[in-house]
Amino acid sequence: MSVWWQAYLTPSGDAVKFAIKATLAMLLALYLALWFDLERPYWALISAAFLQIRPMSGMVFEKGLSQLAGTALGCLVGIAIMAAFVQAPIPALATLTLWIMLCTYAASVTRNNASYGCVMAAVTAMLIVIITASAPDGLFTIAVARLTELSLGAVCATLVSSLLWPTQVRDHLTGLADDVVNHAFRHAALRLNNSTDISALQSTLTDSLAPLTQLETDSQAARYEGPEGQGRIRASHVLTRRTLRLMAILYALQQLLRYHGERLPQRICSLVADIADGMQQSAESSGVAEAREQLQQLRHRALACLDETANEQSSELDPDAALRVRLLIGLREALGHALVILDAREAMHTPSQKRLKAPSLAWHRDHLTAALNALRSGLIFALLASFWVLTSWDNGQTAMLLGTLFSAMFATRENPALVASMFGKGMLFAIPSAFIFGHILLSQAHGFGMLALAFFPPLFLGLLGAGNPRLTGYCLGFTIGNILLTMPGNGMDLSFDGFANRAIAVMIGLSVVVMAFRMIPGLPTGLRKYRLVAATVHDLRRQESYPLHEAETRFSGKMADRLLQLAHHDHLLPEDRRYLFSLGLTGLDLGYANMHLRRRLQEVGGRRVIEARHELTQALADDYAASARGQSPQRVAECGRELIQALDDDASITGHQRLQVSGLIERLELSLQRQSERARNARNEPLASRQSEEATAG
Secondary structure, three states: OOHHHHHHHOOOHHHHHHHHHHHHHHHHHHHHHHHOOOOOOHHHHHHHHHHOOOOOHHHHHHHHHHHHHHHHHHHHHHHHHHHHOOOOHHHHHHHHHHHHHHHHHHHHHOOOOHHHHHHHHHHHHHHHHHHHOOOHHHHHHHHHHHHHHHHHHHHHHHHHHHHOOOOOHHHHHHHHHHHHHHHHHHHHHHHHOOOOOHHHHHHHHHHHHHHHHHHHHHHHHHHHOOOOHHHHHHHHHHHHHHHHHHHHHHHHHHHHHHHHHHHOOHHHHHHHHHHHHHHHHHHHOOOHHHHHHHHHHHHHHHHHHHHHHHHHOOOOOOOOHHHHHHHHHHHHHHHHHHHHHHHHHHHHHOOOOOOOOOOOOOOOOOHHHHHHHHHHHHHHHHHHHHHHHHHOOOOHHHHHHHHHHHHHHHOOOOOHHHHHHHHHHHHHHHHHHHHHHHHHHHHHOOHHHHHHHHHHHHHHHHHHHHOOHHHHHHHHHHHHHHHHHHOOOOOOOOOHHHHHHHHHHHHHHHHHHHHHHHHOOOOOHHHHHHHHHHHHHHHHHOHHHOOHHHHHHHHHHHHHHHHHHHHHHHHOOOHHHOOHHHHHHHHHHHHHHHHHHHHHHOOOOOHHHHHHHHHHHHHHHHHHHHHHOOOOOOOHHHHHHHHHHHHHOOOOOOHHHHHHHHHHHHHHHHHHHHHHHHHHHHHHHHHHHHHHHHHHHO
């Protein structure tokens, strides 16, 4: 069945509830706006519609606060611009262009609903400057009216969301947490079984990381849903950190199993197989208690095996001792992280029973991409503003509104040109709908009841389709298009000329946005990949500059974002040329291994040990950059030997600690070597294929 037929003939219960709630919120906002005789009541409708896109009560409240803050800031900036350039429209528009660029830049480097607040700051300032250009004496009145209209929509959306079929952020967060844990444990089972199915490994990892980053972002809205909200926020931080640690350890363990599995005794191989089965069963388990009990038993076995190995082996007598100890320590740490992950999952469901502590994470920010988005938004507004100044067209304000709003809002999407095209098609279909319902039928309506019956049916249909994620762009564009083309109010213009002018303005504004996204796309794929790797190298190099807990906070969240982006780029390559996914995992492994080494040695050793450890950190960053280019690691082995020598000369270092460090350095060197081979093979594959084809043709 077509997705359109499915959305309208067999809609889900959630989609119907969403459409009803959003329609009622807009209905209430329009009624109050007309009752208060606001100048532009349709702004209250648009405000209510945007706030209901994610109808969880905490989300609506948080987005409403962001909208109010952005609107208030935009009002202040708009007033300041007009106060400074009231008699100079060109400098006013130039200053406004810079403000829109700044807001777009801020929206591109922020997350969550703060990004929406930045967009509203740009739109509000634009409206105040453009509207008051012809009537500067009404500056404060217009600013207060815009703030009132948008605030009214936010209040109505929050009220309806809280009273009618309220959905809580906690339900959304617990579902995300369950997805994260289950996919992470399935990924662990594949890694420990030494699976060679790259697609399955990448799928389970991205299926865990995608909801993990969304969980970390959305959890902030839980603070608005009672005292337990802070507990869920802390649980999300713990879940993110421990899941990423688990992923790094699992990647390292599989490297050991794949390339050195024949050097392991049977009892350790059996333990690894049992842990893999335990992870798989924990992913399929319906309760946390059952999974925790099973993993605790496996951890006790790993600890017993580690003690037995440490007692019977020594690094001087057995060259494989470091390998076995490192593998068993990795298994112990992986099981420990898995148990904490289960605690975080339980705390997400019942935060009052689990008190976890963890700071929030830093996230990857690409400032060059943000600057490009800002430049694009500035050019869009400058082009539309020039057209407005040259033609003195009243409805040019509508075109500038759409250009400002959508250029900033779509810039952070994965494929902004496609999203803009979807909105454009939705608004194109809104033209005949608005003409019939908002022009012909509405002209015959008397009273608010008749207005609602004539105007709201197409809005409800648009919102019903927007409940399907695949149709959100089309249907939300259809809904917003109906509102902008009708512009309901006490003194609304029902003439055909007015409607035609609004339709032309809508299509001009969206056409310029789509054209700009196609002519000025995002950064090239190669440059984005290079910047992701360079950012990882920079973070590896700077780890020693921060306290240990701060270094982990900075590294964890950024690597989660980068892994998802590298996995996306890798998925677009032929299977025999994919190396970016493993490159990201190698960077994650190096970062956590270096922090683990720092944690082990921070309270032991003298100055020579500290200096050798710092040199090893720089060597890891240098050799990681080299491995991304397909070059063999050069410095890690040398710096590792210097660190081992410094440990040997320090009497405060135990033999067990030296054994652990030597095993870790050996594993990191081998991991970098394997990564350089993968990158080299991926880079040489197209050349080898072309040479083979030329030889065959010859």
